[in-house]
Amino acid sequence: MPDNEKESRREFLARAATAGTAFMFLMSAGAAAFVAFEYILPPARSMDIANKPMLAGSVSEIPAGKSKELLYGNTAVLVINVKGEFKAFNAKCTHLGCIVKWSESKGVFICPCHNGTFDTNGNVVSGPPPRPLGRIAVQVKEDKIYVGGES
């Protein structure tokens, strides 16, 4: 019999086995939590961002005062013709993300959600939006309009 102060071989092995099991249990729990976390995060593919200029249409399609809506990657884009000059904006309202509409009669962008309005430079005229609309580069080559990419 070993003396009382010392651990017996049996006690030592039992404690080591307990510690080992606890360790393996914690590791698997950690791995499971990691897998679940990664699973919940949406895959990166659903966040594709376009970065090359894209054909938006021909000049004759958008007469002065009119607009055209299109999708550039995942971004809703509004192209307007202001007295012959083409401008493009990210149509996502800077307040809480609704898609703004071009109002031909008023000459401003109007957000249907809380009535934010933006002028033809994308600056806020009225309503809750804190920032101007995002500007999108426009290039006119011959009679074709391109949006996006470098300006």
Added chain:
Amino acid sequence: MIPEDKGLWSRFTRWAHQSLNLTEIADWFFTFTGLLYGELDRRLDLREAIPKALKKPVPKHINWLFCFGGTTFLFFLIQLVTGILLTLYYRPAPEAAYESVRHITNDVAFGWLVRGVHRWSATLMIIFVMLHMLRVFFMGAYKPPRELNWLVGTGLFMITLVFGFTGYLLPWDQLAYWATTVGTEMAGAVPVLGKFLLLIMRGGADVGGETLTRFFSAHCIILPIAIFFLLGFHFVILRRQGISGPM
């Protein structure tokens, strides 16, 4: 307790107290359906528990203001029943959701009623959980030793709100879509964590099919399980500590 005036209401309550002895009715019912009760009672000794629960006295200071919690629970039970009925026809996919809700409303027998009750009861549940919180707050019923139940209650309150938020998207119409766009964008404005919260809630950069299935899963699976456990704690703690005293 019951005033001896000639009012119709108090006459009714007095009559109810004297003639409708709940304990006797329950005992009669369980004896009458004897097979179940008798066979079960022989093994589980239930007969003792039922009158004990039914005879628990209501303290004198209790009034209608103390009913808001129970009313909230009643609306929750209505949500549970009508919600389960809705899942029989509802289809949580972007191509199918709107059409399935239209089908429930226009074609299914009493679908308009089930849907309408689910919607009204959702609104009333939120109103009554707020009234309940106000009652607890202004009567100081949150004070020690009842702080824990106040905490559980705030959890229940938040779950109720998230139920409403996730359910609102399910019809997948314009109102639902843009309300969710705006609501998730608000979560996106939280400092540091915002972008992450937005992604987790939407399941992508924009509100889309992934958002719909996520919200459906939350609305019909995750939240019901969560509220089941929290309600369990809430009621067990309440029963153990008893209702708070007079003001």
